[in-house]
Amino acid sequence: MPAFLSQITGHQSQTSQTTILVVDDDRIIRELCTQALRNYRIVQAATSEEALRLYEMEPPDLILTDIIMPGGSGIDLLRQVKAIDPNATVVLMTGFVNKEVILSALKEGADDFINKPLNILQLRTSIEKALGRKALKQELADIKRSDELKNTFLSLVSHKLRTPITGISLFLQNLRMGVFNPEDPIFRQSIEMASEEARYLGQLVGELLEFSQVMVNGTEVNKSTCDLNEIVADVLIKCREEHGNFDVELETAPEVLPPVPLDASKISFTLHQVIDNAFKFSDGPGRISLKLGRHDDSVFIVVSDSGIGIPESEIPKVFEKFYQVDPNQTGQIRGFGLGLFYARDFIRQHGGSIGIVSEPGLGTTVTISLPLQ
Numbered sequence: 001m002p003a004f005l006s007q008i009t010g011h012q013s014q015t016s017q018t019t020i021l022v023v024d025d026d027r028i029i030r031e032l033c034t035q036a037l038r039n040y041r042i043v044q045a046a047t048s049e050e051a052l053r054l055y056e057m058e059p060p061d062l063i064l065t066d067i068i069m070p071g072g073s074g075i076d077l078l079r080q081v082k083a084i085d086p087n088a089t090v091v092l093m094t095g096f097v098n099k100e101v102i103l104s105a106l107k108e109g110a111d112d113f114i115n116k117p118l119n120i121l122q123l124r125t126s127i128e129k130a131l132g133r134k135a136l137k138q139e140l141a142d143i144k145r146s147d148e149l150k151n152t153f154l155s156l157v158s159h160k161l162r163t164p165i166t167g168i169s170l171f172l173q174n175l176r177m178g179v180f181n182p183e184d185p186i187f188r189q190s191i192e193m194a195s196e197e198a199r200y201l202g203q204l205v206g207e208l209l210e211f212s213q214v215m216v217n218g219t220e221v222n223k224s225t226c227d228l229n230e231i232v233a234d235v236l237i238k239c240r241e242e243h244g245n246f247d248v249e250l251e252t253a254p255e256v257l258p259p260v261p262l263d264a265s266k267i268s269f270t271l272h273q274v275i276d277n278a279f280k281f282s283d284g285p286g287r288i289s290l291k292l293g294r295h296d297d298s299v300f301i302v303v304s305d306s307g308i309g310i311p312e313s314e315i316p317k318v319f320e321k322f323y324q325v326d327p328n329q330t331g332q333i334r335g336f337g338l339g340l341f342y343a344r345d346f347i348r349q350h351g352g353s354i355g356i357v358s359e360p361g362l363g364t365t366v367t368i369s370l371p372l373q
Contacts, residue, residue, distance in 0.1 A: 018131065019043060019058075023051040023065035023077065024093070029118070033064060036120045037127060048072035052080055059085065062131055064114075067094045067101060075105050082109045087141075089134045091126060093118070160204055164197040203242065221266065221349050225259035228267075228299060228370075232290060235271040243279040251289035257299055260372060266346040267370075270354075273339030274303050274366045281307035281364070297372050298352070304365040310358035318356065319344045 019041045022033045027046070034042045043060060045051035049072055051065065063081060067074040074092050081088045092105055095116035102113065111130050114123055171194040174180060180187040236250070278288045282305050291302040310318065321341045347354045351371045358364035 017041070018062075019060040020127065021045060021051060021054060021060040021063045021065075023048065023063065023069070023074065025066065025069045029066070029093075029116075032118060033123065036118075036123050040127075048074065048077035048080075051077055055081055056084070059088070061134065062089045062091065062127065064091050064093065064127065066116075067092050067105070075101070075108060075110075078105065078108045078110055087134075087137065089130050091130050157208065161201070164201040164204070167197040168194050168201070221263045223261045223263050223350075226262045226264050226267070228257055228260050228262070228301070229254045229292060231262075231264060231268055232271060232292065232301065235268055235275055236290065239272065239275045239279055242276070247285045248279060248282050249285075249287045251287065253289070253291040255292040255294065257292060257294055258372065260299055260370060262350065262370065263346070266349070270343040270346050270368070271301070271303075273343045274368070276339070278303055278305035278307065278364070278366075281305065281309075294372075295369075298369050299372060300370070301368045302365060303368075304363060306363040309360040309362050309364055310356070311360055312358075315356050315358060 020037055021043045022030050022037075023045045024030050024033070025046050030044045030046075034044065043054060045054055048065070048069060051063065054060075055063070063077070065074040065077055074094075078090045078092070081090060086109070089111050090109070091112045091114060092110050093114045093116055094101065105113070111133065112126050114126050171190050174190070180190065232252075233254075236252070240250070275288070275290075282288060287306045289302075289304045291304075293300055293302075319340050321338060344354050347368060347370070353369045355367050356364060357367075
């Protein structure tokens with residue numbers, strides 16, 4: 001059991017998930033705080049060094065610390081904790097009302113002060129207010145983050161839609177103005193281009209609808225026993241039809257597998273994103289291989305392609321929202337950069353894992369592992 005958990009005192013109640021780290025070199029003060037805050041999950045530390053070690057193992061929701069302690073003051077602890085997390089909540093206890101000490105603590109970002117000897121009512125009230133301010137800050141930060149994501153998504157959608165719409169509009173304008181000669185080969189090329197743009201536009205709208213459904217039902221997992229080979233085959237056929245690239249050679253290696261407890265729609269979505277990327281980045285003659293198998297108490301799916309590959313520095317980013325591999329920096333990569341973000345989330349919801357190995361010019365391999373139980 002981690003040391004952080006083994007030092008828990010007090011008992012749990014309706015606020016049992018709220019953890020307070022009490023730091024004081026006086027054991028009696030620590031025990032007094034523990035009893036006064038018995039509705040919270042309490043962890044004790046006798047020194048700032050011990051407190052910092054416990055904080056790095058598992059950050060508490062609030063730190064209540066004395067200022068004057070041997071081996072390092074509460075202000076030193078405050079400074080170190082704020083360096084790790086500027087939003088950390090720290091309340092200081094002091095028996096000396098020193099203007100310079102208070103100003104120094106405020107400069108370092110102290111959230112509140114409590115005078116010694118401790119007043120139980122003041123202690124509880126200060127802790128409740130500090131936690132309330134922390135919750136409000138977090139809520140405001142979440143709202144701001146949500147607004148930023150919405151703005152980013154709307155900007156990305158407008159950019160992605162504008163390109164095919166512009167191409168189609170330009171073709172129609174030229175057609176209306178009589179620029180084209182029906183016998184001119186350029187006319188047929190323009191028709192094919194406009195048709196391709198219309199198809200792409202339809203795909204974008206379809207992806208938007210798919211992602212909107214994913215966002216609504218993202219946390220729901222409805223498992224049933226499924227045939228993984230059947231799911232893979234259906235997704236592969238769908239991706240082949242969508243891309244229509246018959247220059248890409250497909251290699252499949254079905255395996256006799258036991259029924260797997262899965263949310264079929266989420267796993268289909270995940271596989272579609274992985275295989276779709278394999279097609280997307282395998283222009284011209286290429287190869288995509290799919291292998292299924294079983295190892296101990298899990299099943300795995302390996303999707304490999306001979307495409308352009310991904311630089312090692314870019315691999316951790318591919319699971320981020322809105323991130324897209326764009327080797328030529330054109331800004332015209334199809335899609336919205338959400339597929340792998342949700343794919344990883346869905347695999348984690350199943351207790352599985354997804355990993356990528358890739359090298360520029362040598363293709364990409366994606367391995368998905370799912371538990372049988």
